[in-house]
Amino acid sequence: MDFNVKKLASDAGVFFGRAVQFTEEKLGQAEKTELDTHLENLITRADNTKNWTEKIFRQTEVLLQPNPSARIEEFFYEKLDKKVPSRVTNGELLGQYMLEASRDFGPETPYGSTLSTVGEYQRRLGGAEREFLLTSSMNFLTPLRNFLEGDWKTITKEKRLLENRRLDLDICKARVKKSKQAEAKAATAPDFQETRPRNYVLSASASALLSEEVDKAEHELRVAQTEFDRQAEVTRLLLEGISSTHLNHLRCLHEFAEAQAKYYAQCHQFMLELQKELNGSVFTARWTKEKPAINVMLRTSATAAPSSSAASASAAPPRPDSVAIEDMILPATGTRKARVLYDYDAHDSSELSLLADEVITVYTVPGMDPDWLVGEKGNQKGKVPVTYLELLS
Numbered sequence: 001m002d003f004n005v006k007k008l009a010s011d012a013g014v015f016f017g018r019a020v021q022f023t024e025e026k027l028g029q030a031e032k033t034e035l036d037t038h039l040e041n042l043i044t045r046a047d048n049t050k051n052w053t054e055k056i057f058r059q060t061e062v063l064l065q066p067n068p069s070a071r072i073e074e075f076f077y078e079k080l081d082k083k084v085p086s087r088v089t090n091g092e093l094l095g096q097y098m099l100e101a102s103r104d105f106g107p108e109t110p111y112g113s114t115l116s117t118v119g120e121y122q123r124r125l126g127g128a129e130r131e132f133l134l135t136s137s138m139n140f141l142t143p144l145r146n147f148l149e150g151d152w153k154t155i156t157k158e159k160r161l162l163e164n165r166r167l168d169l170d171i172c173k174a175r176v177k178k179s180k181q182a183e184a185k186a187a188t189a190p191d192f193q194e195t196r197p198r199n200y201v202l203s204a205s206a207s208a209l210l211s212e213e214v215d216k217a218e219h220e221l222r223v224a225q226t227e228f229d230r231q232a233e234v235t236r237l238l239l240e241g242i243s244s245t246h247l248n249h250l251r252c253l254h255e256f257a258e259a260q261a262k263y264y265a266q267c268h269q270f271m272l273e274l275q276k277e278l279n280g281s282v283f284t285a286r287w288t289k290e291k292p293a294i295n296v297m298l299r300t301s302a303t304a305a306p307s308s309s310a311a312s313a314s315a316a317p318p319r320p321d322s323v324a325i326e327d328m329i330l331p332a333t334g335t336r337k338a339r340v341l342y343d344y345d346a347h348d349s350s351e352l353s354l355l356a357d358e359v360i361t362v363y364t365v366p367g368m369d370p371d372w373l374v375g376e377k378g379n380q381k382g383k384v385p386v387t388y389l390e391l392l393s
Helices: 005-026 037-064 068-079 090-105 110-188 197-240 242-279 282-314
Strands: 336-340 359-363 372-377 380-385 389-392
Touching: 005 110, 037 110, 037 197, 037 242, 090 110, 110 197, 110 242, 197 242, 359 389
Parallel strands: none
Antiparallel strands: 336 359, 336 389, 359 372, 372 380
16 A cells, blocks of 8 residues: 555645635634635625525425325435335326226216216326426426536535635745744844854854745745646636526426426316216206205204204104205295204395294205205295205205
8 A cells, every 4th residue: 555654644634724824814814815806706606596496405305295105215216326216196196096986986977977077187187297297307397407417516615615716825925924024123133242153153053044944835826826826727717607506407497497387287187087977977956956864964964963952862753844855945935934953144245134933935946055045034035944944845
């Protein structure tokens, strides 16, 4: 193993010198070379680009894959450079369950037939979602990831190198300053007490050494300045490339928005087709026809439940004046008497306020919501909710 002790010691010395310079700058004990305004603005712009790109990237990942475990799994597959296994979307899985349930219940039954229809469209919705996720990942997430893991790492490396070059430059400036101060002090305060020739020779030798030290420090300063200027130019060119990154991300953002618009348009179209198919079904037509009667049946059962409990406690017989369930579908032109079960406050002028236990006249009109009836008491008229009424014979 080739272990260069001199190089290791030299690198350690450089690192220690930079650490001392950085600490003294933070404490205000050393001068710091400031970057030009244009370069500072480029660095700030690049940092903002990185921060916001990272946030947008992470949140887009959450949007496309809400499951954190799945995101972690995909992350490891990408780091291992392996293909991410294909996953069934929630819509496809729901459609599969509905189709299996349809086969179990019988596709000839109303429920089984509807399950089959809805399940097939759920599978289509899941397929559209899969296409949207794939397109968004390729056209939007991948460019953002490439910037964060590629271009930004290069920029960070060059910025760090620029900072090291700046610290080296400031160290050289401080060394030149100290050398000149020492030379000036030796030149302005000669030792006249020592008159022996040997001391004059030593004094001249020391002055020459100080002058040589100043020349060496100035040479190192020029080299450090050149390296700093070269690195600043390299960093500036990379940072100006952020404008191209913005243009690339702008194009990707348009493609992401187009993919979203296409996905939601497909979903809307699928739901319109599903609604049309369900409305044209024989079972749906029968359900629509029988729905008012079923609603009244369910509400009558719900309002009768407390009465049944009370009747069980007091062993009272059921009301003789209540009508059968099948007779509660009101004719469009007929009227009935109804007893109010609970107080009701009208929400607008089209409704009628009610008081518990009062008897009113009710009827329905064609096209009216089956949850409501038209009620009359005296000269007042308005809509009343069916659930607040008990129809009388």
